[in-house]
Amino acid sequence: MNEAILQMRQITKSFSANKVLRGIDLEAYKGEVLALIGANGAGKSTMMNILCGIYQEDGGEILIDGKPVKFKHPTEAIERGIAFVQQEMALMPTMSIVDNLYLNNFQTKGGLIDYKKSKRKCVEVLKKLGCNYSPDTLVGSLGAGDRQLVQISRALLSNPQIIIFDEATSSLTLPEKERLFKVIEQLRRENVAIIYITHMMDEIFTICQRVMVLRGGITAGKDLVSNVTHADLVQMMIGDKVKELTEKNSKSAAVSKEAPVVMKVEHLTRKGVVDDISFEIHEGEVVGLWGLMGAGRTETVRCITGLDPIDEGTIYIPDRDAQLKQVSPKKMIGNVAIVTEDRRVDGLALEMSVKDNMTSANLKNLTGRIPGFIDKKKELDVCETYIRRLETKVANLNQPISTLSGGNQQKVILGRWLQKKLKIFILDEPTRGLDIGAKADVMKVIRELSEKGTAVLVIMSDIDELMSVSQRYLVMHNGRLVQELPGGATQTELMAAALQ
Amino acid sequence: MSLKESVQKKEMKVDKISAVITALPFVILIISIIYITSQNPYFLTLSNISSILLQTSSLAIMSIGMTFVLIGGGIDLSIPPVMATAAILGVMYMGQGGNSFVALLLMIGIGLFCGLINGFAIAYLNMIPFVVTFSMQMMTFGFCMWITNSSGVTGMHASFQRTVLFDIGGFPLPIFLMILLMIIAQMFLKKSYMGRWLYLSGTNIKMAEVSGIPAKRTIFATYLISGTMAGLAGVILSARMNSASATFGEDTIVMDIVGAAVVGGASTNGGVGTAYGAVFGAVFITIISNFTNMLHLSYNTNLVIKGVLIIIFVALDMVKQGRREAK
Numbered sequence A: 001m002n003e004a005i006l007q008m009r010q011i012t013k014s015f016s017a018n019k020v021l022r023g024i025d026l027e028a029y030k031g032e033v034l035a036l037i038g039a040n041g042a043g044k045s046t047m048m049n050i051l052c053g054i055y056q057e058d059g060g061e062i063l064i065d066g067k068p069v070k071f072k073h074p075t076e077a078i079e080r081g082i083a084f085v086q087q088e089m090a091l092m093p094t095m096s097i098v099d100n101l102y103l104n105n106f107q108t109k110g111g112l113i114d115y116k117k118s119k120r121k122c123v124e125v126l127k128k129l130g131c132n133y134s135p136d137t138l139v140g141s142l143g144a145g146d147r148q149l150v151q152i153s154r155a156l157l158s159n160p161q162i163i164i165f166d167e168a169t170s171s172l173t174l175p176e177k178e179r180l181f182k183v184i185e186q187l188r189r190e191n192v193a194i195i196y197i198t199h200m201m202d203e204i205f206t207i208c209q210r211v212m213v214l215r216g217g218i219t220a221g222k223d224l225v226s227n228v229t230h231a232d233l234v235q236m237m238i239g240d241k242v243k244e245l246t247e248k249n250s251k252s253a254a255v256s257k258e259a260p261v262v263m264k265v266e267h268l269t270r271k272g273v274v275d276d277i278s279f280e281i282h283e284g285e286v287v288g289l290w291g292l293m294g295a296g297r298t299e300t301v302r303c304i305t306g307l308d309p310i311d312e313g314t315i316y317i318p319d320r321d322a323q324l325k326q327v328s329p330k331k332m333i334g335n336v337a338i339v340t341e342d343r344r345v346d347g348l349a350l351e352m353s354v355k356d357n358m359t360s361a362n363l364k365n366l367t368g369r370i371p372g373f374i375d376k377k378k379e380l381d382v383c384e385t386y387i388r389r390l391e392t393k394v395a396n397l398n399q400p401i402s403t404l405s406g407g408n409q410q411k412v413i414l415g416r417w418l419q420k421k422l423k424i425f426i427l428d429e430p431t432r433g434l435d436i437g438a439k440a441d442v443m444k445v446i447r448e449l450s451e452k453g454t455a456v457l458v459i460m461s462d463i464d465e466l467m468s469v470s471q472r473y474l475v476m477h478n479g480r481l482v483q484e485l486p487g488g489a490t491q492t493e494l495m496a497a498a499l500q
Numbered sequence B: 001m002s003l004k005e006s007v008q009k010k011e012m013k014v015d016k017i018s019a020v021i022t023a024l025p026f027v028i029l030i031i032s033i034i035y036i037t038s039q040n041p042y043f044l045t046l047s048n049i050s051s052i053l054l055q056t057s058s059l060a061i062m063s064i065g066m067t068f069v070l071i072g073g074g075i076d077l078s079i080p081p082v083m084a085t086a087a088i089l090g091v092m093y094m095g096q097g098g099n100s101f102v103a104l105l106l107m108i109g110i111g112l113f114c115g116l117i118n119g120f121a122i123a124y125l126n127m128i129p130f131v132v133t134f135s136m137q138m139m140t141f142g143f144c145m146w147i148t149n150s151s152g153v154t155g156m157h158a159s160f161q162r163t164v165l166f167d168i169g170g171f172p173l174p175i176f177l178m179i180l181l182m183i184i185a186q187m188f189l190k191k192s193y194m195g196r197w198l199y200l201s202g203t204n205i206k207m208a209e210v211s212g213i214p215a216k217r218t219i220f221a222t223y224l225i226s227g228t229m230a231g232l233a234g235v236i237l238s239a240r241m242n243s244a245s246a247t248f249g250e251d252t253i254v255m256d257i258v259g260a261a262v263v264g265g266a267s268t269n270g271g272v273g274t275a276y277g278a279v280f281g282a283v284f285i286t287i288i289s290n291f292t293n294m295l296h297l298s299y300n301t302n303l304v305i306k307g308v309l310i311i312i313f314v315a316l317d318m319v320k321q322g323r324r325e326a327k
Helices: A044-051 A074-080 A096-100 A115-128 A145-154 A174-189 A201-207 A229-237 A243-249 A297-304 A342-345 A353-360 A376-389 A407-417 A437-450 A464-467 A491-499 B003-008 B016-039 B046-071 B079-097 B101-125 B128-146 B158-164 B173-191 B193-203 B207-209 B215-241 B251-264 B274-296 B299-326
Strands: A004-015 A016-028 A034-036 A061-062 A067-069 A082-085 A161-165 A193-197 A209-213 A218-224 A259-269 A274-282 A286-292 A311-319 A324-327 A335-340 A422-430 A456-459 A472-477 A480-486
Touching: A004 A044, A004 A082, A004 B173, A016 A034, A016 A044, A016 A335, A016 B173, A034 A044, A034 A201, A061 A209, A067 B079, A067 B215, A074 A082, A074 A259, A082 A145, A096 A115, A096 A145, A115 A145, A115 A480, A145 A161, A145 A174, A145 B101, A174 A193, A193 A201, A201 A229, A209 A229, A229 A491, A229 B173, A229 B207, A229 B215, A259 A297, A259 A456, A274 A297, A274 A456, A274 A480, A286 A342, A286 A437, A286 A464, A297 A422, A297 A456, A311 A422, A324 A456, A335 A407, A335 B215, A342 A407, A342 A491, A342 B207, A353 A376, A353 B193, A407 A437, A407 A472, A422 A437, A456 A464, A472 A491, A480 A491, B016 B299, B046 B079, B046 B173, B046 B193, B046 B215, B046 B274, B079 B101, B079 B128, B079 B215, B079 B251, B101 B158, B101 B173, B101 B215, B158 B215, B173 B193, B173 B215, B193 B207, B193 B215, B207 B215, B251 B274, B251 B299, B274 B299
Parallel strands: A034 A193, A034 A209, A082 A161, A161 A193, A286 A456, A286 A472, A335 A422, A422 A456
Antiparallel strands: A004 A016, A004 A061, A061 A067, A209 A218, A259 A274, A259 A311, A311 A324, A472 A480
């Protein structure tokens, strides 16, 4: 039994009032791969960002080789031998491999880049990973797997003692994955300590020696991989859920399959993103689209609503005679309401007024006697109606929407669609970043919609919230729809389906 | 107080610095007018005002077009040489014995056509407005120089000129046209749903698309409008000059247009601007030009002063934007 090279003791971290880490102990050993798992928001990323000096811990201490360290900046963590292979492809596609490898710390000679030396080192590192590319190759011309290797090479440049992989396999093909595993195995044999964040259960049993489970900012369990089973890990991730039973009573019974279909999706495919998605939604039904981060939930609804292009697939909605008719995704907005994941990016015109944001999707219906011209009174009436209905705190309809709190902004977006009286609502993380009161209001809106016969397809990463409204679940994993579960499904079943 | 009443009181708190920035062009304008009048007592006579407004009209109409494009988040650098192309071809057509009315349609049509190309490339091919319209500027300016051999083109029909500059109570028709276009454009921008679509698309095009607004078509249309306005300005300017030449489309004129739009409150960041502002800005630029002419400054000094003014106004606009976001 060797010495722990890394010890993180009683780490705590809060973002404003939100306690993300509540005292976590983590140890990593030389020559071992530690799997770090947990549901969305369990605190894995925050933990690793602290280790890399991106965030600073509020409390607790970090020891490397038994000596306490405190990183104020990522470069300090790199100097102490910590390397982070990030999930996002943080590479410059228009630059060469060698440029990407060094980015901010080129080997220099007299103030100029010493390309000769840089390239020599680059080739050396690439070889080690079994990569025979010339250092001058443009990163943009490489596949996802090779880009990943470039990222790993970048991490290896500093001869790290500890390497963190965050969701490293999420965009890789099977052969690429196997090659990556070989690389990890090789690094392990070279006595590097590896922390491996993943959502894929099988990977844990393939390449990891230890496993640590986080849940809601606490340690849910840690053990040798050889001592645990798949089921044990799922149990640790969700914990003891007594709450489940009481929550479920408040939601209405499942909608019968006899209810008319209001949207039918067949073989929806966007290459490399979502694969062959087919499902139906019935009148008055709340369907929870569940899956872990990166499973392709947001991508699916963006494809359905024509916000992202698709390669294949058809969508049907009922026409006036209630017959299902094929409709192009480009025409879906207007037939469905869509609340997007990040309201600051594509949900709001931040510089414009509450009124302008409220009516943006309905302007054609607010015209008065002169065709094409907005009837001011009609517009203000609509704003007033929905602001009151949703109990939105607004002082003046002309105030910029950016001056409202997140919850009130979200209510304006909901009001934007409620006024159109549509039969389908698609909500992507409608409660994200809201306070408890606003969350409850959004949940209430979802229930009311369903009672009035509107179908709701909802994505929420918080499983408790999702379970409190969904009458049926569609579970996604790796861009595919892998399972359908009834409203009565337990958290264990949902988690197991998402983890596959 | 109901929310509806709250709308009546426009702004709850007016940001003082933003208010000063908005008032600044008015102050400069008034000071300039006072100074010019003190030097030249004839400045504020009716006939001189009429002549200044006539001078302003073509610039104002082009600024209205530019304002549409700016609200949509783009820029159209090709307006002046497109205007020159329209004027030259129209006058040449008349010189060949063509019909005056057809010449008028031809001029407007040429503007529309150039706008169509700009708009298509920008809205549907996702090309950068600066690159597209700058290329269009080079193309049309080169075309003008080439086809006119860099000299003036004559052949304007007297009837064309008489009709375009028709005098109503001491004021020629273009002044009324400018005012009419300003009112129509302002109504369209502020009261019609398509106008609202334009502001939303210019502020956040992704949000517009998620709201089901045909944002691409909206952006496309702004270039059609700026092109058409360029054609219309060509009609007025050629009638006023009784000829047409490539110098109509000199590259410095585009800065007068952008300057007028920005002084009038349009933002180069998109989502902001009014037609009233565009016309006010055009009056401002024209009077400042008159002012610097009176100081007997050279043409080149004039350019320096205008350039500095425009940069100052764009900078002030950024300050205003920053304050709005900070709120």
